[in-house]
Amino acid sequence: MSSSSSSISPPPSYSPRSIDHMLSGACAGIIAGGATHPLDVIRLRQQLRAGWQWRYPGLCAALMKEAIFSAGRIGFYQMCTGGDQRRSFARGDSAIRFAAGGAAGVVGTVLSHPLELMKVVKVASPSNPSYIRIFRNLFRQQDLFRALLPAVQRSVVFSAAQLGSYDVCKRKVRAMDPELDYRYAVLLSAWLAGIASTILSTPLDVAKTRLIVSDFRGTYDCLRCIAQYEGVRYLWKGATATWLRLGPYTLVQMLVWEASLESIRRQRTSSV
Template structure:
């Protein structure tokens, strides 16, 4: 074989990649699996966020879990799981797919990897698109998880996410499916930017200052750092989203006028620290979820390269 042919084969091999469609599928699969594992913590976090919205006292994560199991047994910890799966199927698949497509388009156009500023912009856009598409499922998720804490007469008693969505359309109108879309998109932008940008920086710092090489340990350290930063930055917006999606009409008017109104009312009535209510279960959800998503995603990518392309996979995350 000639030297020129060998060079061409090498370049062709190095250019081998996973089809964009499979990147959507792998990303969505990883997010769904992680969501199923961490759903109980998501339920605890959500119920703690709305615990004081009606004037009730704050409750601890343990109390929330006990109450959920007392009412419905172990199954009580998985209320709204179908909505969570649907949300990840739409939100995470869309977000990862859009981000991947934009990244590949940039590389093809400029023949180089995106700069940090460009990466942040692409992550923000991808998060916004994914969140807007996933808002209906997110609305159903919040309502299903918080239904059990309402008085029996006020409970919606949705039987599934599809029952929830159909009833919302029938009882409140189609546009009600996007109630809370603005804070949902805002949270997604914060989460996407924080995860992508900070994960990369934590990886670089771990390599430079701790002398860590590529592998599970590096991935674990970077994921923990990214998860903690993401949880701290996004929780106030997440609380606002939850309150808006769970609010009721008072004298014919919505309880909140928007995300800023929620944040101001919470700060004034419950104290500024209430914006981080449920921080512990939120961190216990975000950090392990981040780790699980990346681990599962890496394993799917590795398997594809090994069994389909016959090559060794090198992470580009």
Template sequence: MATVKRDDRLTRSQSFVCVGFAGFFSKTVTSPLEVVKIKSQVGTFHSKRGFWQSFLIIYQNEGLRGFWKGNLASCLRLFPYNAVHLATYRKIVHLHMDELGFISQWRAIFAGGLAGVVAALATYPLEVAETRLIIQNCRQPTYIGVAHSLSKIYKNEGLLALYRGFSLTVLGAVPFSVGCYAVYMNLDKLWQEPPVRFTPLQNLINGCLAAGVAQTLSYPFETVKRKMQAQSARLPHFGGVDVHFTGMIDCFIQVIKHNGVLSLWNGLTANTIKIVPYFGLLFTCFEMCKQVCLYRNGYIISPLSYKLTPGVDQSLGPNELEEVKRHLKNRNFGSGDSSLRNRW
């Protein structure tokens, strides 16, 4: 059994900002690996000579800014994605909780997967825009910015083009959830201790391990999805996709026929390398942002450490703590005022 835990010392807006800032920073830092991964999945000429040569070819053809193409679309997607994901996840979890507020591990993972699909539906056009911006040459662009990408795709290819390949997000959620479930069910065996005693470092390792296994299992679905997002008769070389196809099933067939089964995992090296710095930065930035918020709320004595403020009830929510502070302040002011009157 597992409990759904959150830090009640943060307001909802503070939690939202912490997650958004951490995601924005970690995505920006690891953007070069994401660019190489997506180009490898689509099959553009940049990826034909292997992982390390891809960096050199991108730099020679597009310069340093080529490694941050599509990053704005990816970052903009974070905020609505997290908001929808969190709201949906809480509703699903609430439906499956028992009377004590507990939920089984597999139900929690299922809830996370379903919430991810709903959030992806709400933000999918931004993912399509990200893919189109990454596969183009930024020195000879077809699209100029996120808004231009969305409007041009809608105008030239229709609304459905902004959701091309979405069904693969739903299909890919199944092996992804299975991978997470398989990892989390065996964490106690891995560490030889119960999950409630895991340190922050162990939780970071657990997250990286679960993401690595889950993404590897669902990777073929993402590869085909990226190819479907990229392919367009209105783009040079059909978007740079290495095979031509008429639909999802045909894409699987053409990829295996021309490039072999293992090509469905093209870009996995960049994706795997990205996991550790991404989750490391995500975790670190979130904790730093959280410390600032906890300090501002009055729970800790410094934004640089988690040392608790003496005399503060950590079980109180931010609003409750603010009410207590206001009450004490008024009481102290009143007592000081009465003593002053007594002196006079």
């Protein structure tokens, strides 16, 4: 395949460093999170069974959360898996990719959880309080890490499914057609990763959202109560909005991530 057939075709002489992936991940998270924030608000309101409003609060907290979450998650994932997205890996390494994705989700969630709380409170509150007031109340009540465990549980599943399946699918796609434009391999792999992460993580995402604003004894108790009193189908409440968000979110995030790495590669190699 000629270098002109794809705009994502970096020279093999430079392998991105962890900081490169962190910067690219932060950029990808901000752009993807900002583009899909209205759908995220709809998802939260469906999960909270709140009424429809033509407002999309929480954008500032969402963007800051995405920057920290994506930088920590992607940076740690690449530290565990070797750094270069283009490098091939053996069949037995697939399990490592999924495990690394789950561990990376823990890192990103712990770093960004207070901002996630602020976003959910902003969306859920009809009075639309200021971020300063929300932070002050959470800090005073020592609730900056409220519902951290369910958030970590959800993120482990989500990140393992998204990052792991993205890498594995991309390897499979490129193995089936080595001449395929790299951009198409990224698009197809990101689309499949979005489906996998939505199906697997939605019940835990519903529990995480409910636990932030309601009193349950834990994730299992929350899931049990939802299934018992509202119906099993409500465990996937907001799944359509989640998919409508995670599909474009994953596509945009992976494309921006890869394009940012491409730009960094070119700058590094041209400076040598």
